[in-house]
Amino acid sequence: LEELVDAVVEKMERAQGADGYLNTYFQWVEPGKRWTNLRDNHELYCAGHLIEAAVAYFQATGKRKMLEVLCRYVDHIAATFGTEPGKKRGYCGHEEIELALVKLYHVTRDPKHLALAKYFIFERGQRPGGKHYFAQEAEARGEGSKKNWTGLEYYQADMPVREQTTAEGHAVRAMYLYCGMTDLALETQDPTLTEPLQALWQNVTGRRMYITGGVGSAHHGERFTTDYDLPNETAYCETCAAIGLAFWAQGMGRLTGEGHYIDVLERAIYNGALAGISLDGKKFFYVNPLESRGNHHRRDWFDCACCPPNIARLLASLSGYVYSTSAEGLYVHLYASTRASVELGGQTVQVEQATQYPWHEQIRLTISPERPAVFAVRLRKPGWCRTATVKVNGKPAETTTDKGYLVLQRTWKQGDAIELKLAMPVERLEASPAVGSDCGRVALQRGPLVYCVEEVDNGGQLNDLALEPAEQFKVRHEPGLLGGVTVLAAEATRRDDAAWGTELYRTANDTPRKKVGIIAVPYYAWDNRAAGEMLVWLRQG
C-alpha cells in the first residue's frame, strides 16, 4: 500500500502547478474555469480530502512529501481566498476543507492553516457589499442575477454560521461544516461558536436524527427537512452523513468532555454508518432506510463514490475513537478489545481491554503504568445503560459520575484490573409523539445496537406484525449467523394472510390474530442474506 501511495504522491507532485494549484480537471480539462464555480464544483472540497489524506499518510508513515505538496496547494488557496483586497471572498459549496485545514494545523502548527479554516467558516453566508458570493460568481459566469438564491440553505450558506440554529440543507455538507466549526472552537476556545454548535446539536439529535444515527430525511437534495420528519421507508440517511455525525460527536465530546456526545457517536457508528458496508466488506449502501419492501440492496460502487472510501477510513481509524487523555487522566469512550499505549503524566501507560462488547455486558480493562501514579480513569457510562457496576482488582469499587463518565480516581499500578459491567437488557424505544412515522411503534435496542426484523427470518408483510407490550425478548447469541450476532426472539401476532381473500379493502373485523415467533437481528447486518423486507420500527399492538 505504501508503494502504491508513494507512486501516486510522485504523480501529484509532478502534476502540481508552479503556483501550487492541484486539480487535474481544472488544469487540463477546463483550465479556464479554475475557481469560477465554488458553489457546485467541489474544487475546495477535493483539496480538503487531499489534505486529510496527506495528514493521515504523514501520521501513518512519517513521510512528508504529500504533506509538502498539499502545503504548497494550501499556500495557493490562502493567496487566492480571503477578506484582504484583491482576494476572492469565496468558500466551497460543499464543506470539507475547513475540518481538513484544522487537521493540517494539528500537524504543521502553522497559524496560516488555522487562519484559513477560520476564514472559510466565518465568511460562509456573509453578503459583503450586499451580495452573496455564490450570486457574485454566478454573475461573473454570465448567468445573470435572475437565479433565485433562496436555496442557499442547501449549502448552509444562507446566513453566517454563528446565526444558524437549525440543521438545514444537504446533510453531509452540514455535518462537515459543524465538524469544522467544532474543531475550530477546540483550537481557538471561541465562545461565539459554542452556542450555535449546541443549538445545532440539539436540533439534529433532538428532532432530526433517526434512531440509527442516520441523518437526512429526504432523497431530494439528500437533505434535512423539518423537525420530526423522519419517514422510515423513504429515509435518505447517507452513509457519509452518519459518519459525519460520528466525527462531529467526537468533536463535541472533546469540546465539552460530556459523554452523551459519545453516545451519539456510538449510535452512529454501530448502526447508521456500519450498515453502509456488507459483512464481506465488498458492497455498500449509499442510502440507509429504516424500512424496505425488499428492493434496496448494497452495490459494488457508485458514480458518486464518497461512501465506500468514507466507511473504509472510518473503520480503519476506529481505534482513534476509543481512548483519549486529559491532564486529569484517561478517558475510555468506547468498549472494544484493544491494546493502547497512552502518554499520561510523563510516562507511558499500557491499556488493554478484553470484551465481547457489544454482545456481552462484561468489559475487562488492565491499566499498566510504568510506575505507580495517581490519575483518573473515566469510563463512559452509555446513555442506554441504566445499571453499571465496577470492580477494581476483584473488589467493588467506588466511582463518582461526572458528565456521563464513571470516574475512578486512585493510584494505579502495573496490572490493575477494572471489571466493568454494563447491564444490557433489550430496550423498547418509542419516539416523540411528534414523529408521525413512529407512532404506535417501538424500536428494539440492546446495548448500542439497534435491531430490525427481516423477511428472511420472519416472512413478509412485516408491518402486519404486532408486539404485545408485555412480551419479553429472549437474547440468544448465534455464532454461525451473520458473522456471529446476538439475536432477539419473541412472540408477536399477525393477521392470517391465508384467510384473506382477493379484496383490497374490507370491513375491519376482530378475527383473532395468529401468534408467530419473530427474530430480530442487528440493523447493521441487514441485507446480507436473501433479499426481502426489513423493518426497524415494529408495531406494538
Place this chain on the structure above:
Amino acid sequence: LEELVDAVVEKMERAQGADGYLNTYFQWVEPGKRWTNLRDNHELYCAGHLIEAAVAYFQATGKRKMLEVLCRYVDHIAATFGTEPGKKRGYCGHEEIELALVKLYHVTRDPKHLALAKYFIFERGQRPGGKHYFAQEAEARGEGSKKNWTGLEYYQADMPVREQTTAEGHAVRAMYLYCGMTDLALETQDPTLTEPLQALWQNVTGRRMYITGGVGSAHHGERFTTDYDLPNETAYCETCAAIGLAFWAQGMGRLTGEGHYIDVLERAIYNGALAGISLDGKKFFYVNPLESRGNHHRRDWFDCACCPPNIARLLASLSGYVYSTSAEGLYVHLYASTRASVELGGQTVQVEQATQYPWHEQIRLTISPERPAVFAVRLRKPGWCRTATVKVNGKPAETTTDKGYLVLQRTWKQGDAIELKLAMPVERLEASPAVGSDCGRVALQRGPLVYCVEEVDNGGQLNDLALEPAEQFKVRHEPGLLGGVTVLAAEATRRDDAAWGTELYRTANDTPRKKVGIIAVPYYAWDNRAAGEMLVWLRQG
C-alpha cells in the same frame, strides 16, 4: 359561453392547415417537427382533447362547425397513420385520442373514426419489422438507437395491449388507454379485449388503488408502482387519474351491466376526484395524498394544467352518470336529486330523484311514463351497503338482485314512487395485510364517502391518535361546516404530548394515554380551512 366558444372555433377553422392539420405549435413554432416525436410531444393527445370538445359542443348546442374542423383533422390523421404502406405506424405516447375517436364515432357513425381508434389501440406496443415505433422515430430524429427502451411500460407501450395484465406506468395514460379499450370493446363486442380489461381491472382495484379511488402511488413518473405499494403521505393520486378511473369504471359497467364497477366510479368521484377542487371551486389539487403534515395545499393553477379543466368537465357532466337504459328498462346508477327524461320502449319516461344522499339514507324516485308500461327499474345496491329496503307507493316491494342491482320489474304508471333506503352505518375498513402502509390502521367510510381527520379539528400529531376497536361513532350533520357536511365523532386516545420532554427517543413505558374527542370530515372537503395535518388511515389501538 357559447359566444366565446364560437369565437374560438372561428379561429380554429382559420388556423387549420389546407391538409387538415391543426396544432398551432407545430404549424408556427416548430413547423418542421410535425409528427416527429409522438412519444413525448402530446400531438395526438391534444387532437384527442379537441375531438372530445367538438363532440361535447355539438351535443350541447347542435352546432357542427367545430365537429367539421375536427373531422377534417381526423381525416388527415387517418391518412398519416396506419398499417398500410406509406403510412406511419405510430401512436401517441399519452393515450387520449383513442377514447375521443370512439366518442366521435358515436356522433358521426363514420366507420373510419372507429377504425382509427382500433388502429391506435392495437398498434400500441407492436414491433413491426422487429423495431418499436418509438425507437424508429428516435433514430429518425438522429438520437441513435443507444437509448435504453426498457421504459416503454411508462407509456403502456412495452407490449401489445391484449397482452397487458398489470397496470404499469403513468397512471393517467393507463386510465385513458383502458377507457379507449373498453369503449372499443363496447362498440365491437371484441371478446379478445374483455379478458385483458378484466385482468387490468382486477390488478388496479384489487392491488393498486387507494381507498379514495386514487391511483398512481409514485410522484416519480406519476405512476403505478408495484402491487400493494400504497404509501399515504407520498401518494401521487393525480386528480386526472381518479377521473380517468371513473370514466373507465363507467365503461366497464356499460360493458358488463355489473354494479360493482359503479361502486368504484362512485368511490372515485366522491373522494379521489372531488378532493381535487376546493369548496369554492377556485383552487385545485394535482396530487391527492391520504396523509399530510400540513404543507400540501390546493393552488390556483398548474403549469401542466390538466387537472382543473378535467375536474370541471367531470362535474359539469355528472348528470350523464346517473341513469342509463337497456332494452329491459331503466338503470339507476347513482343517487342524487335529479330530473331526467329517458326514452324507454317507445315513449318518454320522466324520472325524478329527491334525496339528501350521500348524507341521508333515504332516496325517493318518481317514475312517470306517458302511459303505463312494463319495464324493469334497476337500482344499484352499493357494495358498501349491507341492508337496502325498497318500497313502491308506500308498500314494501319485492325485488330480485342481479349483478349488484335491485330489480323492480312491474307495470309502471305515472307518478309511481319508489322509496329506497340504503343503510349507512359508519364502517371501519381495513386493508389487505399486504398493504404495509395501512397495517394496524382503519379508514372510516359512511356511504360512499371516505373520511379523514384534520388538525384544525383534532390538533396535530394525528398519527398518535388511536381508536379503540369497540368505540362507536356518532354521526352528526353540520349544516354550517364546509358547505354542510356530516361529521363523525368519537373518542380516541393519545399520548400526553405536554408530558413528553425534549428527548427524541426514550424507553417505551405504559404511561396511560389520555382520552380525546375526535372529529372526522369527508376526505373531499379537506384543506378548506386552516392549514394543518390530515390523515385518512387512523391507527387502531
